[in-house]
Amino acid sequence: MVAQRFRTRFAPSPTGYLHVGGLRTALYNYLFVKKMKGDFVLRIEDTDRSRRVEGAQQNLLKTLEWAGIVPDESPERGGDFGPYIQSERLDIYKKYCDELLEGKYAYYCFATSEELEENRQLQLKQGLQPKYNRKWLPEEMGGSMPSSEIRKKMEQGAPYVIRMKVPDYVSVWFEDIIRGPVEFDSSTIDDQVLMKSDGFPTYHFASVxxxxxxxxxxxxxxxxxxxxxxxxxxxxxxxxxxxxxxxHLPLLLNPDRSKLSKRQGDVAVEDYIQKGYSAEAIINFVAMLGWNEGEGTEQEVYSLEQLVERFSLERVGKAGAIFNVDKLNWLEKQYIKNRSADRIIQAIKPLLIGELEKRPTEMPESVITSDSYLEQVIDLMRERVGFEHEFVTFSPYFFFDPETYEEEGVRKRWTADTNTLLREFVTILASLEVFSAEAIELELKAFVAPRGLKAAALIHPLRILCSGVSFGPSLYHMLEVLGKDAVIRRISRGIETVVCVA
RNA sequence: GGCCCCAUCGACUAGCGGUUAGGUCACCACCCUUUCAAGGUGGCGGGACGGGUUCGAAUCCCGUUGGGGUCACCA
Incomplete structure (x- = not known):
């Protein structure tokens, strides 16, 4: 026997954004089939014309590809099994539906929605399971509708649907890869509509x-x-x-354990992209919701390539998993910590330039937008930010002089002498030939020691004046990066503004 | 309600008959430290319940409870 080529699909309906649950489904399909060197296919299930959203299909594909899940076959890429959009396959469904009709596995049903609803209510009132009453099941298929009646309706051009005839009292069994054997009794199954009155197939029919x-x-x-x-x-x-x-994959859950949905936080992958999460972190995170390598492995951070290599459906859990943002945030930090400076620079430079267009700065723009300057900022901030965009927004003082000073910090760190000390120290800084972290630290310590002061007496005020806030990276390195001009300017100006309240 | 699925720390999970029930996130404490992070160390915290099977069950079986999904001319 020839080894068959593995093929899987992700088949979303183009009704809007890509749901994170959908992303995980797509990912597992992709991981599984790529490990087997098979084909991953994107198919669009647009058989509900009323729910179609313009542009949704493009958006779906774009988001998927952003995540690194690139289909081998898709509506835009084509392939040997097209068309990949169900609305373009109507003649195919028609053909197979006729075959079912012919074989008496399906039948015409002229019941109106009002009729069905009425029937449903009646059954509900009687405490029965709402189920189609088979009114239109033809006589020759074991029902009670004479073919003359059916023909008459046809000739009148009455709207109809086509239903499958579910055989009575048979048991349907299959072996789920994740769940093992699952069994159903056909008596609990409704005569599912296969073709809708608008000529479109239902999901059930089209997907099969x-x-x-x-x-x-x-x-x-x-x-x-x-x-x-x-x-x-x-x-x-x-x-x-x-x-x-x-x-069948376990569901992704809200914190209250219901099926992950809007109303309880973000569910669109696009929402997370917009917040600044990276594809690596999202993929990594979503992969771990329901799957793990097992066998004592304690790895938490996986690249897409590693996932492809290690993934297996057998190791997918059965229970639903809560989408926990804390862990996602932690993963994002792990990726930022290990990301190359070049890549970060590429990402943040446009953001910075955008900021600079909105707000004037006293910093030399050519300097602060240079790769070397940004690289230094990244070095200092990499372990302090949660998102890439925070390299620009979390510590704006690298790009703009502070306009305000954190009140609590000032209250805590200023004494009556602070401004006097700063005034003296700034002249020392001004005289420095090499404005390096080491040199600054040396000078500061030399300045402080003979006065019987601790370094902290100057360190904190300097930080606040130069950054506006009481927290941040190593002060000496921060000052070095900001540069002599900016530091002196900020201190001098700050002294005028900050008055000791103690 | 019928049918189906599921059940280990707050969350994600390891475990596949014998373990002091392990790891990660979060939380707390301490260390490091000019701050904030990062890092290090430690701590808190768990097999829903009841029956079996077995010398021995988180692990296998049954039941109960709980949670979820689904019952459309939506996917």
């Missing part, structure tokens, strides 16, 4: 047809699809097709 025709070997999808498995399996049986293997 496409999954077969596109030759997917593994269907990896969210657990919310588990209850519709019997319908799908029955369809494979009707057609005489061998079903692919299935893996």
């Amino acid at each position: 047809i496409d999954d077969h025709l596109m030759e997917f070997t593994h269907i990896i999808r969210g657990e919310e699809w588990l209850p519709s498995m019997p319908k799908h399996l029955l369809l494979y049986e009707f057609f005489g097709w061998e079903p692919p293997r299935f893996a």
Whole structure:
């Protein structure tokens, strides 16, 4: 037997943003199939015309690719199994639907939605399970509707849907890769609509047809699809097709353990991108929600490549996982810590330039936008920021003179002598030929010692005057990076502004 | 409610019959330290419950409870 080529798909409907749960589903599909050197396919499920959102498809693809999950076949890339948009495959569904009709596995149903609703209410009132009452099941299929009646409706051009006829009292069984054997009884299954009255297929029908025709070997999808498995399996049986293997992923949960949804925080990948999370961190994080390497491995940080190498469906857990932002934040920091300065510079320079356009600075722009200056800032701030954009926003004093001084810091660090001391010390700084961290530290200590003061007496005020705030990187290094001119300017100006209140 | 899935620290999880139940995040303390981080050390904290099976169960089986999903001409 020839080894078959593994193929998986991610099949979202273009109704807007990419859900983080969707991203994880896509990722697992991708990891699984890439490890097996197979094909990852993007298919668009746009069989609900009313929910279609303009631009959603492009957005989905863009976000997926941002995350590094690049499909081998997709609507824009094409492939041997196209079209990859369901609305362009209507004739295919029609053909297979006719086949089902022919084989008496499906039937026309002329019930109106009002009728169905009425029926549903009635069943509910009687304490029964709401289920289609099979009013339109033809006589020759074991129902009560005479074919003459059906023909009449047809001739009138009445709108109809096509339903599958679920056989009574059969048990449907399959082996889920993640969950093991799962069994259903057909009596609990409704006669699912296959073709809607607008001529479009339902998800259930279209996905089975496409999954077969596109030759997917593994269907990896969210657990919310588990209850519709019997319908799908029955369809494979009707057609005489061998079903692919299935893996139903545990759900991503809100903090209250309900299915992850809007209203309880951000669910769109785009939201996280906008907040500044990197693709590496998001992918890493989402991969670990439900999967781990096991066998005593304690690794937490994985690259996409490593995930591809190590992933396996067998090690996906069964229980839902809460999307915990704390851990995501920690991961983001890990990535920032290890990211090359070059890459960070590339990312933040445009942000900085944008800031500079909004606000004038007394710093020499050519200096503060230079790679060498930014690299120094990155060196000092890398372990202090949570997002890349914070290299610009978290410590604006690298780019702008402070306009205000943190009140609490001043209150805490100023004494009656502070301004006098600073006035003296600034002249020393001004005389410095080499404005280096080492030199500054040396001078400061030499200045402070004979006066019986601690270095802190000057360190804190200097920081506040030069940065506006009481926290930040090593003072000496910060001053060196800011440069002699800026430091002297800031101190001199600060002394005028900050008056000791003690 | 019917059907289906699930169940180890607050969160993510390791464990696949014998472990002082391990790690990460968060939290707390201490150390380092000019501050803030980062880092280091330690701490807090867990197998829902009840029955079996077994010499021995977090681990296997059954039940209970709890949580979730799903019951559309939406996916």
